[in-house]
Amino acid sequence: MKAVVINQFGPPEELTMTEIDRPEINEDQVLVRIVAAGINPVDTKVRAGTSGMSKRIQLPAVLGWDMSGVIEQAGKRVTDFQNGDEVMGCIGFPGLGNAYAEFTIADPNVLAKKPRNISFDEAAAVPLAGLTAYQAINEHLKVTAGQNILIQAAAGGVGHLAVQFAKLNEAFVSGTASDRNEKFLKSLGLDHFIDYKKEKFETKVSNLDAVLDAMGGDVLYRSIACVKRGGVVGCLPSSTKNDPRAIEMAKEYDVKLLWPMMHTDGSQMKIIAGLLEQKKLRVFVEKIFTIEQIAWAHKAIESHSTKGKVVVRIAD
Numbered sequence: 001m002k003a004v005v006i007n008q009f010g011p012p013e014e015l016t017m018t019e020i021d022r023p024e025i026n027e028d029q030v031l032v033r034i035v036a037a038g039i040n041p042v043d044t045k046v047r048a049g050t051s052g053m054s055k056r057i058q059l060p061a062v063l064g065w066d067m068s069g070v071i072e073q074a075g076k077r078v079t080d081f082q083n084g085d086e087v088m089g090c091i092g093f094p095g096l097g098n099a100y101a102e103f104t105i106a107d108p109n110v111l112a113k114k115p116r117n118i119s120f121d122e123a124a125a126v127p128l129a130g131l132t133a134y135q136a137i138n139e140h141l142k143v144t145a146g147q148n149i150l151i152q153a154a155a156g157g158v159g160h161l162a163v164q165f166a167k168l169n170e171a172f173v174s175g176t177a178s179d180r181n182e183k184f185l186k187s188l189g190l191d192h193f194i195d196y197k198k199e200k201f202e203t204k205v206s207n208l209d210a211v212l213d214a215m216g217g218d219v220l221y222r223s224i225a226c227v228k229r230g231g232v233v234g235c236l237p238s239s240t241k242n243d244p245r246a247i248e249m250a251k252e253y254d255v256k257l258l259w260p261m262m263h264t265d266g267s268q269m270k271i272i273a274g275l276l277e278q279k280k281l282r283v284f285v286e287k288i289f290t291i292e293q294i295a296w297a298h299k300a301i302e303s304h305s306t307k308g309k310v311v312v313r314i315a316d
């Protein structure tokens with residue numbers, strides 16, 4: 001089968017199209033014929049060798065975790081899915097998901113059926129960012145009705161979904177992005193748009209209940225200062241974990257500081273799929289690349305300026 005491997009960690013050009021054997025499932029697994037793979041910042045960090053996850057990966061490796069596709073073969077003991085089902089999920093995380101390939105093995109416990117009203121490209125875009133946003137808003141920040149919250153990098157993969165989860169919880173939601181994304185974010189329900197290139201967000205918000213920060217560093221420090229005593233900040237980039245200055249500031253401002261880590265969860269994946277099907281949640285895919293263009297998909301994510309999500313089409 002066709003697959004994209006990396007033989008060593010490095011730039012996007014390390015992503016190499018090749019032929020490998022089709023994997024074989026056990027009785028508890030499913031074989032998925034992949035239609036599309038979603039690209040996340042973690043894909044690029046693992047490929048570059050800069051993620052903690054890179055250390056646990058044996059090369060050559062097939063990367064990719066987010067995928068949508070069709071079940072080619074369901075193991076004998078699999079009860080929830082059958083051959084021909086259209087599915088989506090974040091697979092193999094934080095090990096290897098092998099989603100940059102024509103076929104991959106998946107644990108059915110992390111899958112959901114693809115909503116009929118969205119495309120395979122849209123379905124592949126959702127899992128990792130969707131679970132991250134869902135867990136951040138509901139499990140970590142515990143956002144409730146009437147709360148005043150800020151989402152940093154609101155137009156990104158995680159941010160644009162987090163805005164919608166926070167609105168579903170009836171919070172008042174502010175978000176930062178550049179001006180080209182104002183209309184987009186307002187269409188998702190954002191209450192208060194802040195153009196981070198033209199204005200300092202700390203002059204626009206204060207006394208917040210919570211911040212979801214997809215940036216880290218200086219944005220994280222300035223975010224902590226905007227939260228009320230007893231409030232909470234969740235910072236997503238794991239490279240910033242345990243930043244001593246942020247920990248010191250959180251103590252000083254009496255703010256709970258968290259570094260949420262996404263975990264795969266089939267029941268939450270099904271809730272998210274349900275919200276997509278009911279049109280209560282919308283995923284935006286800015287760019288769809290072919291499998292041959294996968295290096296460009298990684299470069300797009302590394303630009304840190306994509307709106308919504310980037311997807312690679314594996315098959316038609």
Ligand SMILES: NC(=O)c1ccc[n+]([C@@H]2O[C@H](COP(=O)([O-])OP(=O)(O)OC[C@H]3O[C@@H](n4cnc5c(N)ncnc54)[C@H](OP(=O)(O)O)[C@@H]3O)[C@@H](O)[C@H]2O)c1
Nearest residue numbers: 041132153155156157158177178214236237261262305306
């Ligand atoms: N802990 C976890 O489990 C977990 C899970 C998922 C992701 N993450 C991490 O979270 C981060 C975000 O992920 P993502 O998928 O959302 O990234 P992404 O889609 O690549 O984010 C791109 C967005 O960032 C915005 N942006 C760039 N600089 C900004 C700034 N200074 N202020 C506000 N917005 C800015 C851009 O908006 P403009 O184009 O308008 O500038 C763009 O829309 C990454 O570091 C990722 O690794 C962690």
